[in-house]
Amino acid sequence: MKNLINFLIQYSVVFLFLFLEIISFTLIVKNQDYQKSVFLSSSNSMVSGMYEWSNSVVEFFKLRAANNNLSEENTALKNQIINLQNKLSTLKPEVSDSIHFRIPPEMEYQFISAKVINSSTNKLLNYITLNKGAIDGIKIDMGVISDEGVVGIVKTVSKRFSVVIPLLNPKIEISCKFKRSNYSGGLLWSGQDYRYANLTDIARHVQLTLGDTLITSGLTSTFPEGIPAGTIEDFKIKESDAYYQIKVKLAVNFRTLSHVKVINYLNYQEQKELEKKSEE
């Protein structure tokens, strides 16, 4: 009898083990459907609060660099204003109707600035948490950029926080093109180094040189055209291949990322609805 009880006790541990492992595994698999896990992820307010606190400490030490960046950006913007004013003043006499002055609809963007409060660069699947959420106007699928270039795409949003899938995650591929030749391909992370990604779908007849600049293609509604994504670091092609293997140095340094802008494309709904209608 005692043996039997001992036997059962021994097995109960195995059952518990299996039970806990099944729970864990279910969580992992469910996590593929990332939206469902927002409750347990770092959008969770307590966890986010703690990260925000720890980040505020780290940020203090980065203030100098951030200030430098800001002032540089300021100057660039001021220069742009002056340039634009000059252009405007030369154009003024010719324009009589306001129709010509309309901004092209695909260029109507607003930026929501946000701060990175948690990010990883050393995993195979990396994520970034921002301190802005639904009440600040952030929605799923919005593009995220920094002053340096493309960062990623918003994947989940809670009331006050949002989680971004950065370029450093094989789950997203961002459509990019060469500034020089307009050939476009998909930018996909290789899973190894946070500084580099691979560019796919560039056929062998395209002329490449090291250092060519890659910008977003504007062919998706997430990013406007012309945001820097990276530069060509290295490329090779085998005799038998039709496509290049291109190594791209990313424009953004994900290790020091702290301030980002979320792109709010104002005509997103209209464009999506129209495209959907024509597909039906």
Next chain:
Amino acid sequence: MPTVLQNIFRFLLLVLFQVLVLNNIQFLGYINPYLYLLFILALPVQMPRWFLLILAFILGLSIDIFSNTIGMHAFATVFVAFFRDRIIKLFTNIEEGNNPTPSFYTFGVSAYVKYVVLMVLIHHTTLFLLEAFSIAHIWIMLAKILLSSLVTILLILGIQSLKTK
């Protein structure tokens, strides 16, 4: 300090240290030590196995919540906790009734080192396999497993050797 309090304190300290400091370390792109495993390693030997498993699950899930990897650390930690008793029996012969805390003094240096190495390797291998979920990058993954395990093992042995009795 009573063992229970000591362990609660160790739990909190290790989780905070893991998520606030170690998860930000990225040396050469391969090394990400998971020191929190020390909590499981340092629990008393005669701890009931069901309780050990539940503690392992809670520990893993806490790390998961902070690092956006729901389930992975929980799976790996429960997995390694399940084999802890067998591994201890493999390397040492603790008498019935004795309930030491694993360390250099109670296990002996060679047995303790073997115990730590095997446990860390099992844990890291499970974890990195789960993270990759494929064998596409097998060499990178092997390098990650070995280098990260090495650093974790050195950290754990270093911390343990600072203990006086």
